[in-house]
Amino acid sequence: MSDAARPVPFRGGGFRPVAKRGAGLAVFVALLALMEWGTRVGWISNLTLPRPSDVATTLIDLARSGLLWTHLSLSLSRLLAGSVLGITTGIGVGVAIGLFSYVRAGLIPLVAALFPIPKIALLPLFVIWFGIDEGSKYALIALGTFTPTVVSTYGAVDNVDRTLIRMGQSFGLSWASIVRKIVLPGALPGILSGLRVSIAIGIILLVAAEMLGAEYGIGAYILQAGSLYDLERLFAGVVILSALGVLSSWLIGLAEKRLLRWRV
Amino acid sequence: MDLTLDRVTHRYGDMPVLKDISLRIPAGRILCVIGPSGCGKSTLLRLIGGLERPDEGQVLQLGTPPPGCLNPLTYVFQDFALLPWRSVAGNISLVLEDHGIRGPAAETIIDDVLARTKLNDFHNALPRQLSGGMKQRVAIARALAVNPAVMLLDEPLSALDAQTRELLMEDLVALWERAPFTGVYVTHNLAEAVRLGHSIAVLSRRPGQLRELIDVDVPLADRQPGDPQLEALQARLWQLMKDEAMAADQELLDV
Ligand SMILES: Nc1ncnc2c1ncn2[C@@H]1O[C@H](COP(=O)(O)OP(=O)(O)OP(=O)(O)O)[C@@H](O)[C@H]1O
Ligand SMILES: [Mg+2]
Numbered sequence: 075m076s077d078a079a080r081p082v083p084f085r086g087g088g089f090r091p092v093a094k095r096g097a098g099l100a101v102f103v104a105l106l107a108l109m110e111w112g113t114r115v116g117w118i119s120n121l122t123l124p125r126p127s128d129v130a131t132t133l134i135d136l137a138r139s140g141l142l143w144t145h146l147s148l149s150l151s152r153l154l155a156g157s158v159l160g161i162t163t164g165i166g167v168g169v170a171i172g173l174f175s176y177v178r179a180g181l182i183p184l185v186a187a188l189f190p191i192p193k194i195a196l197l198p199l200f201v202i203w204f205g206i207d208e209g210s211k212y213a214l215i216a217l218g219t220f221t222p223t224v225v226s227t228y229g230a231v232d233n234v235d236r237t238l239i240r241m242g243q244s245f246g247l248s249w250a251s252i253v254r255k256i257v258l259p260g261a262l263p264g265i266l267s268g269l270r271v272s273i274a275i276g277i278i279l280l281v282a283a284e285m286l287g288a289e290y291g292i293g294a295y296i297l298q299a300g301s302l303y304d305l306e307r308l309f310a311g312v313v314i315l316s317a318l319g320v321l322s323s324w325l326i327g328l329a330e331k332r333l334l335r336w337r338v
Numbered sequence: 339m340d341l342t343l344d345r346v347t348h349r350y351g352d353m354p355v356l357k358d359i360s361l362r363i364p365a366g367r368i369l370c371v372i373g374p375s376g377c378g379k380s381t382l383l384r385l386i387g388g389l390e391r392p393d394e395g396q397v398l399q400l401g402t403p404p405p406g407c408l409n410p411l412t413y414v415f416q417d418f419a420l421l422p423w424r425s426v427a428g429n430i431s432l433v434l435e436d437h438g439i440r441g442p443a444a445e446t447i448i449d450d451v452l453a454r455t456k457l458n459d460f461h462n463a464l465p466r467q468l469s470g471g472m473k474q475r476v477a478i479a480r481a482l483a484v485n486p487a488v489m490l491l492d493e494p495l496s497a498l499d500a501q502t503r504e505l506l507m508e509d510l511v512a513l514w515e516r517a518p519f520t521g522v523y524v525t526h527n528l529a530e531a532v533r534l535g536h537s538i539a540v541l542s543r544r545p546g547q548l549r550e551l552i553d554v555d556v557p558l559a560d561r562q563p564g565d566p567q568l569e570a571l572q573a574r575l576w577q578l579m580k581d582e583a584m585a586a587d588q589e590l591l592d593v
Contacts, residue, residue, distance in 0.1 A: 241419035244387060245433040245484065246409050255432060259423045336423040336464050 124305040132310040141290075146314065149280060149292045152208065153318070156215025157276040164220040164272070165265060168227025172261070173253065178228070189221040194282045201287070211283040218279040219272040226268020227261065234260035263337065266330050273322045277315060339401045339410065339487040339520070340365050341386060346395035348381055354545035355381050358395070361539060361548065363488070365401075368514065368521035368558075370531035372575065373541030373549075374582050379524040380492050382546065386522060387411045387490045403487040408437050412486035416493040418473040420465040420480075426452070427461045430480045437484075451479040454513065471502035475509070482513070488520040496526060507533055511558050528579070532572045533561055540578050543586040550578060 106126045112118035113125040136142040170177045171185075193214055200210035234257050242252040284293025292314050299307035341363040348356040355378040363369050363386075371379050384390040386397055388411060403410040420429050427448050434444045452458050455475040465473055474494055481489055495503040507530060513519070525531055531538050532554065540550040554571065561568060 237415060237417060237419050238421060240389060241413070241415060242432075244389060244409075244411075244413045245436075245480075247433070247436050251436050255435075256421065259421070334423075336466065338466055 121305075124309050128306045129309045129313060132306045133313065136310060142314075144290050145292050145295050148288075148290045149284065149318075152211050152283070152291065153215060153276055153280045155208075156212040156280070157219045157273060159212060160216035160219030160276070161223050161269065161272055163216070164223025165227050167220075168224040168265075169231055169253075169258070169261070171224065171228040172231025173257070181224075182228075185221055185224050188217070189225065193218045193279055197283065197286055206287050211280075211288070214283045215276050215279045219276045222275060223265075223268060223272045226271070227265050230261035230264025230268065231257060233264060263330075263334055266326060266333070270323055270326055273326070274319060277318055277322070281315065339399060339403045341488060341520075341522075342398040342400060343386070344395050344398060346382075346385060346392045346397065348378070348385060348390075348392050348394075356385070356392075357545040357547045359541075359546070359548050360395075361551070363520060363522060365487075365520050366518040367536040368519075368523055368534050370535030370538045371522065371524045371541065372526070372528065372531050372538060372579065373546055374543045374579065374586060375526070377541045377544045377582075378546035379541060382541075383413075383490050383492050383522060383524055386488075387413055404485075407485045407487050408439075409433065409484035410487040412481045412484055412489055414474070414477050414481050414489060414491045414494045416496060418465075418470075418477045418497075420473055420476055422465050425462045425464055426457060426468070426476050426479075429465070429476060430483050433480055433484050447483050451482045454482060454516075455479040455509065469502075470498050471506060474498060474506060478510075478513075486519065488522065491521060491523045493525055494523075495530065503527075503530075510534060511561075515559055528572050528575045531575065532568050534558070538575065540575065543582045543589075549582070 109118065109123055110126045113120060113123060133142070136145075167177075167181065167185075171181055172178070196217070197210065197214055200213045204210040204213050238256050238260060239252060242256050247255070280291075281293035281296065284291035285297045288294040292311050296308055296311035296315075299305075299311060343359055343361040343363075346356060346359045347354070359382065361369070371382060373379050381390070385392050388397070399410075421432065424432060430448045430451060431440075431444050434440070434447060439447065448461075449458070452461060455478055457472065457475055457479060460468065460472065460476075465476070468476065474497070478494070495506055498506065511534065514521070521534075523530070523534055535554055536558075538552045538554065539548060540552070541547065542549045552571070552575075554568075556565070556567065
């Protein structure tokens, strides 16, 4: 050891997410550039991957023809109706499980039984119950978003700081006040992060539902392209789905920023 | 309003935590409760405040709470228990809303209790923006807002540093001088007990029994650091606690 003064090495960095603008975009751009370059130079054959610029042209054509909006509006309304239904009932049931011992004892096994069922397998059943039209699609998406929402919601309610609830009781707050002012806000972070998963599952099921018995919709579009091995159109559909995923995740991020400003 | 504990016994499962505790908590005076760790002090406080039911014996309320009292038995918690999503004012209005106090009426009370705890400038701050001492002052302000007949304080200062503790203790004395409240003050810190208690209940190791009940005659305002009478009392309390701790160690060795 020498006697020279040295600064103490810094070890405290990291483990704290910081907003890095454009990093996500850069990853996308880099991947696309790699694909574009690979397909142009030829070490990726056109049969394995379509050229991103071709996919873009396909998308633009689709938009010009007006069909994009037909597909998109139908898909979005299905996604919205189904997931709003599934998520609201999911949050309701999840909160009830978190609050009432009987509901918990009665419903947790049922939810555990429903969760692992591949909902797509139930589509024929839904078609019988709700008809081949929109009803069965809504039901499929609703059921698919329902189970993960229930699980994340009651987990979030269970995780609410008990000392805060005790505090509420000690000040004589009514049961309803404790639920509304302490339990629900305390569970909100967990519920919101659960929504990310639920909505992603909703998008997956949307496509599955549209692959069976739908004329329009992104799933139908992808199915048609797939059966023709039209990779450009297939990928154009996939790009739209990914965009939906990014959009919903961004919306939830926005909601988190607004609603959870109190967090560190 | 006086409180009386009548042979209170409490168990968690098979483990007795409190045994046969009888105590009187007269109005307008502060009772400090000290005892070794785990002897059931927090449990005792929960029983007094009605957050838990004693297995045997009862906690009795003598007389009616004074008019204007919204929540007769009010806690100040060791870990503050502030809602992180509500501002300082919001945390106080939380306990008023259920009594139908909103708007200007609530604002008057909030401003008053914030002034009494010297927090005027932090009306809109969120708990995460406050230091530990300030958070506990908010919790005290919240307790004052409901005009309690009895304040139940569970180690309210033990999460704070020595200086803050000293300052808050002076604040508590000043608050009591302005408007004497009835208090049950659980603490580990003998100096706090000697500084704040009109009487001091010493509990034995678990199961907690009342070992001694000591009255302190010096008025709160006259208690200066270095007072020989208080120093002697503190030394005596320390001896009691040391005996209990050593006896507890002995029990462990015997097992
Ligand atoms: N809800 C509970 N269920 C079961 N056991 C409990 C419960 N609360 C406390 N105990 C046990 O009862 C005993 C007394 O606990 P209590 O918190 O009242 O002690 P304390 O005197 O406040 O301790 P400390 O000085 O560390 O705060 C402890 O052994 C504890 O483990
Ligand atoms: Mg305790």
